[in-house]
Amino acid sequence: MEREVQRVRQAFLSGRSRPLRFRLQQLEALRRMVQEREKDILAAIRSDLCKSEFNAYSQEVITVLGEIDFMLENLPEWVAAKPVKKNLLTMLDEAYLQPQPLGVVLIIGAWNYPFVLTIQPLIGAIAAGNAVIIKPSELSENTATILAKLLPQYLDQDLYIVINGGVEETTELLKQRFDHILYTGNTAVGKIVMEAAAKHLTPVTLELGGKSPCYIDKDCDLDIVCRRITWGKYMNCGQTCIAPDYILCEASLQNQIVQKIKETVKEFYGENVKESPDYERIINLRHFKRILSLLEGQKIAFGGETDEATRYIAPTVLTDVDPKTKVMQEEIFGPVLPIVPVKNVDEAINFINEREKPLALYVFSHNNKLIKRMIDETSSGGVTGNDVIMHFMLNSFPFGGVGSSGMGAYHGKHSFDTFSHQRPCLLKSLKREGANKLRYPPNSQSKVDWGKFFLLKRFNKQKLGLLFLTFLGIVAAVLVKKYQAVLRRKALLIFLVVHRLRWSTKQR
Amino acid sequence: MSEKGGGSAVKDPGAEPTLGTDPFEDTLRRLREAFHSGCTRPAEFRAEQLQALGRFLQENKQLLHDALAQDLHKSAFDSDISELIICQNEINLALQNLQAWMKDEPGSTNWFTKLDSAFIRKEPFGLVLIIAPWNYPVNLTLVPLVGALAAGNCVVLKPSEISRGTEKVLAEVLPKYLDQRCFAMVLGGPEETGQLLEHKFDYIFFTGSPRVGKIVMTAATKHLTPVTLELGGKNPCYVDDDCDPQIVANRVAWFRYFNAGQTCVAPDYLLCSPEMQERLLPALQSTITRFYGDDPQSSPNLGRIINQKHFQRLRALLGCGRVAIGGQSDERDRYIAPTVLVDVQETEPVMQEEIFGPILPIMNVRGLDEAIEFINRREKPLALYAFSNSSQVVNQMLEQTSSGSFVGNDGFIHMTLSSLPFGGVGHSGMGRYHGKFTFDTFSHHRACLLCPAGLEKLNNIRYPPYSDRVQQLVHWVLGSQSCTIL
Numbered sequence: 002m003e004r005e006v007q008r009v010r011q012a013f014l015s016g017r018s019r020p021l022r023f024r025l026q027q028l029e030a031l032r033r034m035v036q037e038r039e040k041d042i043l044a045a046i047r048s049d050l051c052k053s054e055f056n057a058y059s060q061e062v063i064t065v066l067g068e069i070d071f072m073l074e075n076l077p078e079w080v081a082a083k084p085v086k087k088n089l090l091t092m093l094d095e096a097y098l099q100p101q102p103l104g105v106v107l108i109i110g111a112w113n114y115p116f117v118l119t120i121q122p123l124i125g126a127i128a129a130g131n132a133v134i135i136k137p138s139e140l141s142e143n144t145a146t147i148l149a150k151l152l153p154q155y156l157d158q159d160l161y162i163v164i165n166g167g168v169e170e171t172t173e174l175l176k177q178r179f180d181h182i183l184y185t186g187n188t189a190v191g192k193i194v195m196e197a198a199a200k201h202l203t204p205v206t207l208e209l210g211g212k213s214p215c216y217i218d219k220d221c222d223l224d225i226v227c228r229r230i231t232w233g234k235y236m237n238c239g240q241t242c243i244a245p246d247y248i249l250c251e252a253s254l255q256n257q258i259v260q261k262i263k264e265t266v267k268e269f270y271g272e273n274v275k276e277s278p279d280y281e282r283i284i285n286l287r288h289f290k291r292i293l294s295l296l297e298g299q300k301i302a303f304g305g306e307t308d309e310a311t312r313y314i315a316p317t318v319l320t321d322v323d324p325k326t327k328v329m330q331e332e333i334f335g336p337v338l339p340i341v342p343v344k345n346v347d348e349a350i351n352f353i354n355e356r357e358k359p360l361a362l363y364v365f366s367h368n369n370k371l372i373k374r375m376i377d378e379t380s381s382g383g384v385t386g387n388d389v390i391m392h393f394m395l396n397s398f399p400f401g402g403v404g405s406s407g408m409g410a411y412h413g414k415h416s417f418d419t420f421s422h423q424r425p426c427l428l429k430s431l432k433r434e435g436a437n438k439l440r441y442p443p444n445s446q447s448k449v450d451w452g453k454f455f456l457l458k459r460f461n462k463q464k465l466g467l468l469f470l471t472f473l474g475i476v477a478a479v480l481v482k483k484y485q486a487v488l489r490r491k492a493l494l495i496f497l498v499v500h501r502l503r504w505s506t507k508q509r
Numbered sequence: 510m511s512e513k514g515g516g517s518a519v520k521d522p523g524a525e526p527t528l529g530t531d532p533f534e535d536t537l538r539r540l541r542e543a544f545h546s547g548c549t550r551p552a553e554f555r556a557e558q559l560q561a562l563g564r565f566l567q568e569n570k571q572l573l574h575d576a577l578a579q580d581l582h583k584s585a586f587d588s589d590i591s592e593l594i595i596c597q598n599e600i601n602l603a604l605q606n607l608q609a610w611m612k613d614e615p616g617s618t619n620w621f622t623k624l625d626s627a628f629i630r631k632e633p634f635g636l637v638l639i640i641a642p643w644n645y646p647v648n649l650t651l652v653p654l655v656g657a658l659a660a661g662n663c664v665v666l667k668p669s670e671i672s673r674g675t676e677k678v679l680a681e682v683l684p685k686y687l688d689q690r691c692f693a694m695v696l697g698g699p700e701e702t703g704q705l706l707e708h709k710f711d712y713i714f715f716t717g718s719p720r721v722g723k724i725v726m727t728a729a730t731k732h733l734t735p736v737t738l739e740l741g742g743k744n745p746c747y748v749d750d751d752c753d754p755q756i757v758a759n760r761v762a763w764f765r766y767f768n769a770g771q772t773c774v775a776p777d778y779l780l781c782s783p784e785m786q787e788r789l790l791p792a793l794q795s796t797i798t799r800f801y802g803d804d805p806q807s808s809p810n811l812g813r814i815i816n817q818k819h820f821q822r823l824r825a826l827l828g829c830g831r832v833a834i835g836g837q838s839d840e841r842d843r844y845i846a847p848t849v850l851v852d853v854q855e856t857e858p859v860m861q862e863e864i865f866g867p868i869l870p871i872m873n874v875r876g877l878d879e880a881i882e883f884i885n886r887r888e889k890p891l892a893l894y895a896f897s898n899s900s901q902v903v904n905q906m907l908e909q910t911s912s913g914s915f916v917g918n919d920g921f922i923h924m925t926l927s928s929l930p931f932g933g934v935g936h937s938g939m940g941r942y943h944g945k946f947t948f949d950t951f952s953h954h955r956a957c958l959l960c961p962a963g964l965e966k967l968n969n970i971r972y973p974p975y976s977d978r979v980q981q982l983v984h985w986v987l988g989s990q991s992c993t994i995l
C-alpha cells in the first residue's frame with residue numbers, strides 16, 4: 002500500500018499533472034472511456050444494483066458526462082490567476098490568487114451510485130491538477146472491478162490508480178499520507194476517515210447522510226407532491242443519500258398521501274412492482290435485513306412485501322410512526338417511507354431542529370412564505386422546495402452536508418476549489434525602497450499616524466482618483482525628464498502630507 | 510466499508526460530559542439556546558456587536574497598548590500597525606459589507622431548472638469556538654471573532670493564557686461590550702482547553718502549532734466538527750544573487766525581527782549563495798544598527814520573548830552554527846538580540862523546528878534550483894519569500910513550490926490586504942480567513958432550489974415506466990448535447 006501511494010506521489014512530483022493541456026487531455030480521455038465503454042459500465046452497475054441500463058445511464062453516466070463537459074469548458078478560466086483588489090500600500094504591486102494542485106488526493110467512493118460518486122470527485126481532482134488514488138466501494142463489486150480495469154486503459158497509469166479492497170485495505174490506505182481525502186458514505190466511517198486524516202493534518206471533504214425530512218403543507222396539490230416524492234424516494238430502491246427519508250404532515254393528510262403514493266407507484270412500476278425493469282434491488286443481504294427490521298411493529302399502510310432471494314423490498318409507506326421507534330433513529334436508505342404526523346409547521350420545524358442537520362430538506366407548499374420560513378428556521382446541506390433531489394442537479398451549486406451530514410462540498414467549480422490551494426501571491430519590486438522608510442524603526446507618533454493613513458480604509462473614490470491623477474502627472478513628468486526623480490519623490494510626499502493633514506483634521 | 514444507514518439521527522446528549530462535573534456545560538447550553546432563539550440572525554444585531562467590538566478597541570486603546578507592552582514589549586507603533594489597526598480595519602470592512610455578504614447568492618440555472626429560483630443561502634453554523642494564540646493576542650483573537658459574529662454565530666472565545674496581560678483585558682473588559690447571550694469567554698490552559706474540546710461545537714477555529722492542530726482536529730472528529738487550522742512551519746526566504754543586498758537586508762530584517770521574531774509568517778531562514786551571504790551580512794548588521802541602535806536591548810522598538818520556556822528554547826538555538834551577528838541574550842529581560850547564524854547544518858535544531866524568535870539562520874545553496882529542491886523536501890510552509898530583480902526567478906520559485914502564501918521581494922506585507930485570504934496548506938494549515946473569507950469560513954453555504962409547484966407535465970419525462978421511445982428521446986436530448994444541461 003505504501004509503495005503504491007509513493008509511486009503516485011513520485012508521479013505527482015514529476016509535475017506532469019499540472020499543465021492545463023495535460024488535465025484537459027485526461028478529462029477528454031475519461032470522456033472517451035465513458036462513451037466507448039458505456040455498455041460495460043452500465044452492465045456493471047446493473048449487476049450491482051439490478052438497475053436498468055436506462056436508469057444507470059440517466060442517473061449516473063449523464064451526470065459524469067455533464068461534469069466533464071462543464072470542466073472542459075471552464076477549466077482554462079479557472080486555472081488562471083485572479084487579481085485581487087489592492088490597497089494603497091500595494092497599489093503598484095501585483096496581487097492575485099493562484100490556484101495550485103494539492104498533491105495526492107484520495108477518493109473513497111460509495112456503493113449506491115457507484116459510478117458517479119467515484120468518478121465525479123475524480124473529475125474535480127484531475128481538473129485541479131492532482132494525482133489521485135481511487136478506492137471504490139467493495140460493496141458494489143462489479144463497478145469496482147470495471148473501474149480498476151478501465152481507468153488504466155484511458156488515464157495516466159501512474160497518476161491515477163484504483164485500489165480495491167475491503168475494510169482492511171481501506172484501513173491500511175488511511176494510514177498513508179494524502180493531501181486531501183474525499184469520502185462519501187456514512188457518519189460512523191466518516192469519523193474514522195477524519196481521525197486518520199487528523200494524524201497528517203489532511204483536509205477532508207465528507208459527504209455523509211442523515212434523515213432528510215420532507216414536510217408537506219396542507220396548502221398544496223397532493224397529486225403532484227406525491228408523484229414527485231414517489232419518484233425521489235423509490236429511485237434506486239430508496240438508496241439515495243438525498244432521498245426524502247420521512248414525511249412530516251398533519252394527521253388528516255396521511256390517508257390521502259398514502260392513496261396517492263400508492264397510485265403513483267402503480268403508474269410508475271406497474272401492478273407487479275417486482276417485475277418492473279425500472280425498480281432496483283437492495284445492495285446486499287445485510288442491508289436487506291436491516292431495512293426489514295425497521296418495519297417491525299410499524300403500521301404498514303401499503304407495501305411491505307419482500308423477497309430475500311432477490312433482495313426485493315416493495316415500495317412501502319408507514320403511517321402514524323412513533324418518532325422513538327427504530328425506523329426514525331437511523332437513515333433508512335431503503336424503499337420505506339414513514340409518515341410522522343405533526344400538528345403544524347411549528348411542530349415540524351421543532352421536530353427537524355431537535356435532530357441532526359440533514360443532508361437535504363424538502364418542503365411542499367403553495368405558500369411561499371411558509372417555504373421561506375422553513376428554510377430560515379432550519380439548517381441542512383441543501384434544500385429543494387416543491388420537489389425532491391433537484392438541487393443536486395445544478396452544477397453551479399455546491400453539494401455537501403453540514404453538521405453530521407458532512408463537511409465541505411463539491412460539484413463543478415466547487416470540486417475544482419476543493420481540490421486546489423488558492424495561493425495568495427504578492428509581487429513587489431526591489432525599487433521604491435524610500436516608501437518603506439515609513440515602516441522601519443525607530444518609530445514616532447507621526448509614523449503611527451502615517452500607518453493609520455495607509456492601512457485604514459477611509460478613502461472614497463474622489464480622493465483615490467485625485468491621488469491617482471496626481472501620481473499619473475508625476476509619472477509623466479518623470480518620463481519627460483529623467484533627472485526629475487528627486488522632484489517626483491518630493492511632489493508625492495508633499496501631496497501626501499497635505500492630504501494627510503486634511504484627513505487628520507477631519508478626524509478630530 | 511462504505512455503507513450507509515448507521516448512526517443516530519437524534520442528537521445524543523450522552524456525548525456531552527455529565528451534569529454538574531462540567532464547568533462549561535451551562536455556558537454552552539445557554540449559548541446554544543440563544544442561537545436557536547434566532548437572536549444572532551438579524552443584520553442589525555450583528556452590526557451592533559461589531560460596532561461594540563469597535564468601541565472596545567477605541568475606548569481601551571491605552572489598556573491594550575499597556576497589555577501588549579507587558580506581554581511582548583510591543584511599542585505603541587507596533588501594537589497599532591500589527592494589532593489594533595488591523596482589527597479596526599476588519600470591523601469596518603465587515604460593517605460596510607455585511608448586507609452584501611449576507612445576501613443570498615443567485616445560482617445559475619440550466620434548462621432543467623430554468624423556471625426555478627436558485628440561490629445559495631449563507632447560514633451561521635451555530636456555536637463556534639475560537640482558540641487564539643499569544644503572539645498577536647489582540648489581532649489573532651479578534652479578527653476571527655469579527656467574521657464569526659458577522660456570520661451570525663454564537664461564539665466561545667478562548668484567548669491564550671500565555672499572553673497574560675492581554676488575556677486579562679479581554680476577560681475583564683470585552684464581555685462588557687458584547688451581548689452575553691451569544692458570547693462567552695473561556696479562560697485556562699491546556700487542561701481546560703482539552704475539556705472544552707470534548708464538547709460539541711459547530712465550527713472550531715484554531716491558531717497555533719501543528720502539534721496542537723492535530724489534537725484539535727482529532728477532538729473535532731468526535732462531533733464531525735469542521736475546522737480551520739492556522740498553523741505554522743519554517744518559512745523559507747530565498748535571496749537571489751541578482752539583488753541589492755541592502756534593500757533585501759532592510760526588508761528581511763524588519764519582518765524577521767518584528768515582534769522579536771514571534772510571527773507565524775516571518776521569514777524563518779534564508780537561502781542564498783555563499784557570495785550573496787558575504788554581501789548580506791554587513792548589510793544586515795547595518796540595518797539592525799539603524800533599526801535598533803548600537804544596543805538593541807535598550808531600543809523601544811524591539812520586542813521580548815513571551816516567557817521563560819520560549820526564551821530558554823531560543824537561547825539553546827543560539828548554539829547552532831556560528832553567530833555572525835547578535836547572539837546576546839538576557840534571561841531577566843527575556844531579551845534575545847537580533848541574531849544571524851551562518852554555517853548551519855540542516856540537521857541542527859534551528860533548522861528542524863519553527864524558530865519563532867529573532868534568529869535568522871542562513872543556509873547556502875548554489876542556485877535557484879537547489880533552493881527549490883531544498884524547500885520542496887520539507888513541509889509546505891505558511892509563507893514563502895523570494896527576492897530577486899529578475900521576475901523570471903521569482904516566478905519560477907512561485908510555480909515550482911507550494912506554500913500558504915507567496916511574496917516576491919518583501920516580507921509579510923500581504924497580510925495588510927484583506928482581499929487576499931490568509932491560511933496554510935499541508936502542515937501549515939487548512940482553511941483561510943481575513944475580510945470576506947472570514948465571513949465565508951464561518952458560514953454554511955446552503956444550496957436552495959425552489960421549483961414551481963405546478964407545471965407537472967414537464968416532469969413526466971423523468972418518471973418511469975421508461976418506454977423505448979422515451980429512452981431514445983432522453984438519450985438523444987441529454988446524450989447528444991454537451992450535457993451542460995446538468
